[in-house]
Amino acid sequence: MEATGPLSDEGLVQLLDVDGTRVADPDWEPYAAHLTPDALRLAWRLMTITRAFDAEATSLQRQGELGLWVSCLGQEAAQIGSGTAVREPDYVFPSYREHGVALTRDIDLPQMLTLFRGLEHGSWDPVAHSFHLYTLVIGAHSLHATGYAMAMDRDGLVASGSPDKDGAVICYFGDGATSQGDVNEALVFASVNNAPIVFFVQNNQFAISEPTTRQSRVPLAQRADGFGIPRVRVDGNDVIAVHAVTQWALRHARAGQGPVLIEAFTYRMASHTTSDDATRYRTRADEEKWRQRDPIERLKKHLDALGELPQEFRDAVTAETKALGKRTRETVKSWERPALLTMFDHVYAEPHQQVESERAWFDRYQQSFLDEGSHA
Template sequence: MVQLLTPDGERLEHDEFAFTGTTDDLVGFLRDMILARRFDAEATALQRHGELGLWTPLLGQEAAQVGSARAVREGDVVFPSYREHAVAMVLGVPLTNLLGLFRGSNGGDWEKLETFKNYQIVIGCQTLHATGYAMGLQFDGAVGNDDDADNSAVIVYHGDGAASQGDVNEAYVFAASYNAPVVFFCQNNQWAISEPIALQSRIPLFQRAQGFGFPGVQVDGNDVLAVKAVTDWAMQRARAGEGPSFIEAFTYRMGAHTTSDDPTKYRRAAEDEAWKGRDPVARLTTYLRNEGAIDDAWLAAIDDEGKALGADARASIPQLEDTTMDKLFATVYAEPTVALEAQRREYAEYAASFEENA
């Protein structure tokens, strides 16, 4: 497993991967992680107050998301699942989009997002979308150019549970067959809802990549330095035309799978306690404090920023406008189809029947 920062906040060296950023970069990473955790807590509270129908907490996975998101550059494209809130935040996605989706105010039809595509609720199918998009980059000549600035790649996020899905394995096959410039970023948070990783795979997930014909790397998903270094490597080889790769970010879902889940029913308290000692935010905070890069005043300022972020999230809820079925039908395809128009008419007649019977 690639690790560059221990849970105690000590730097390590690795033979193949190195963090090339600065201390200032790490201060920015810590800010991202703290604010993402605050937004996540705020959204969870909003769900508990009945303002959201559901929420998918990211608690504990901040380093995996921030480190990988910071490896994305202009021209690259991200395909998320439904828990990549920190990735969305880093890449500038309006957080009201996320709140609106889980409130039911929008159908995920977010407009004008070139880098970050829509959340995918159906487990794993975004890997096929990502692989197809990556193949399209090849056809467009956006891969393997001498001028690296002309090159792009795709990164797609999925969980350990999704790795058991047929769609995901089909995506691996297509990516390998066509040498597609796609990075499969698996956040192994140890639990596919209530099923442990030991029940899903007899071998570490990253070793599966070899069977499909591309490299796999396991990285400490709670170490933002290592995640950034490994993702930089994977994205760069994809941009250069060297094909797909698989990253297993070994992390832990410190909270529930969703706000409708109770992890105390299937997880031992001792396991939770053990992983708290590997907290990604705490380890980077310790390191940066020891380096003299942050202090109590800095942390207090970030706490104030987090409170403001939370207040903005709460204030945005009444401003969210519910989508309409007409809009949803209008945004399925760029040009309407005969079949879709027939479905739209059928729905309109169905909805009108309730008004007639009122």
Template sequence: MTVESTAARKPRRSTKRASAAAKASPQSSTAGAEPQLVQLLTPEGERVEHPEYAIDLSADELRALYRDMVLTRRFDAEAVTLQRQGELGLWPSLLGQEAAQIGSGRALRDDDYVFPTYREHGVAWCRGVPPESLLGMFRGVNHGGWDPGANNFHLYTIVIGSQALHATGYAMGIAKDGADSAVIAYFGDGASSQGDVNEAFTFSAVYNAPVVFFCQNNQWAISEPTEKQSRVPIYQRASGFGFPGVRVDGNDVLAVLAVTRAALEHARSGQGPMLVEAFTYRMGAHTTSDDPTRYRDDEERKSWEAKDPILRLRRYLENEGLADAAFFESLEAESETTGRRVREAIRSMTDPDDMTIFENIYADGHALVDEERAQYAAYRAGFADEAPAGEVK
């Protein structure tokens, strides 16, 4: 099964899409000016300042962000390999989006609540969800693999855009309860075309809900580029619903952290919703069932490799003398340990009994489910006398 936006469900073309628009500024604003982009760390690893978004992190905090991104990428690469080996049915890689996820994930407070899509592996890491817990659904052995209430991190959402409405309703409840926490909803540029997302924008604005909409604009909703989703930069669409939007360099973990912190505080302080567009790039395939070479130019990817979020922060750490060779060597060893742990965990997962499909459907049970359970049990019992494959009775 693949996941994509409604606007993206078109036949794939065997020829590569003309990439002139993608190589240029992705979208121009209605006024014809270049979209504003919050950046605190250049691709060359140089620190810059922004008049509205400032951040001051210690060397330990910077190294921790780097560690988060490296280990998240390592886990993600291991999951891709495991899928290729037949251990997973499908895997949506986050390659290239580590800064967008780690930066926003580390901006959250423990009492904030997250509504992810199906690609927020880095945010899950920040919320304390073990990497191996993310794999069960893609292996087909469970419906999620973690308790959403334990980490304030909802189960992955495959239906495109629906989590934006869920997040809005949850945020409206928080406001009525008088809590000062916030909600964040993740979605992609393709999902911005979905009715659910736009309905969420409307309701959140009208009810002043404390929710941050975090759009990871990785520029491709499977085979459709962002300009097929919006005629203006996505962050500018927020103004039409009555709340602010901001575009941040999604490959700059420092800028993402600063912008998301400010957006969450905006929501917590009773000022209503805010839209953050993290302008990033999907370096790999949409999922492991996708072939991006069929619709985008390889030169486009190469141009974005120079903006790699991990390489960018490493350059800064090295240039400023904030991390030595021992740190990077230790992290490499930890990375390999993480990969090994994930491999062992997935290969030890056991298939559930097929009767469990009827469990956890209704809180108090349901007559129709009971009837279906009995019918299936009788059907399964009909095979009880059959010999296992390879045996002769």
């Protein structure tokens, strides 16, 4: 692969190398200078919790308790690093793999599994958490996110003269979504309207089984050039660098300077979903290479070198993950099958004549089976 290809690590912002050693970068250090040992311990804790929850959800799916699970294994630094840069009144538009980002928005992780159990589209309040519901249609939410950002600008929530009150949108999607028409349309609208939005691409190198090399001949961040949007590539397994880059991008957008595209170069250590078999399209050698770049272990090495990860803190996090696993299992297994008529609830915010007509028809349809049974 040529040096400028999509799998090149050329031009990646990195503040923490694979061995956990800080890397000097005067351009980006100011955006990470506020990360105290307490903040780094928090990042390690959140990444560790995300991974433990991910493993529990995978296990529940294998037991038949979930219809599907979408793992974020290996992408914890990209999610926690960026998620901890979000503040009020910023708004997050996730795709369907941003479990770590959801954790930074104080969403109760077990309740998120209602979607993967087939009970609800989403059980959290997208307004209270400033975190939209998951979107399973690849790339479609990028247009919604851009429209929301344009509305924030027109409502005076951007470049207001009071930086502490300004907000922006951050929209997450994967490398495969960059090949979708919706994403490219969103980039057009964001660019020409100077929308306050950060497009955050988690390039985990595979759109299901299709490698990035089949989607682009250059790093994905370069796609922003054609839209006149500033872009940056970052080591997606370096939580400090991801936080710094996202901090800069959100400040840029909040200040009314327009959109930014971030490509977080990472690796999906699990299969695309629990219905996928990654061994069919990638090698064990490649997987082992990326295990050596584990984002959680990288930060752990750094904190250990600083003497800032005491055993009592590790023990407390271990206990927390075990308690979360137990609560997740108990919560999921306590759910009962809902009445079928609930599928008509929450379709629209206000009552809708067509939906109510369909609800009434379906109710009569169900009752017809009961009536037949009573006459038998």
